[in-house]
Amino acid sequence: MPGLLRGVARTAVVAGTATAVSNRVSRRQAGRWAQQDYEQQQGYAQAQQAPPPPPPAAPPAAAPPADAADAMTQKIDQLKQLAELKAQGVLTDEEFEQQKRALLA
Structure with a gap:
């Protein structure tokens, strides 16, 4: 057992x-x-x-403004558009800085 x-x-x-x-x-x-x-x-x-859209090309060169105030207003508007694109993630910091420098030059 x-x-x-x-x-x-x-x-x-x-x-x-x-x-x-x-x-x-x-x-x-x-x-x-x-x-x-x-x-x-x-x-x-x-x-x-959806993949992010390609970064936009450089802002098109605008026709010469009638006076300096119009030129400044256009640049400010373009800078605002660039800032919006950066905030949306379309532009990287480097691309934003590059476009900003080109715009202000």
Whole structure:
């Protein structure tokens, strides 16, 4: 009888260990799959977003203003437009500075 109990006990230990290992592997795989699904969803979401429009070309050269006040008003309006484009994320800081320098030159 002691031999039978020892065999049953050994079987129970082996089965319990196997179950614990199997559960741990399953949880680890589920975590990996969940991470992969999350990354794929993020990739799809980014791919579905419209790419930002290309940065606008340099502001067109305006016809010579009638007087200095008109010229200043036009430059201020163009600077405001550049600032709006920068705020919207269309222009980077470098592009904004470059366009601003070209406008004020």
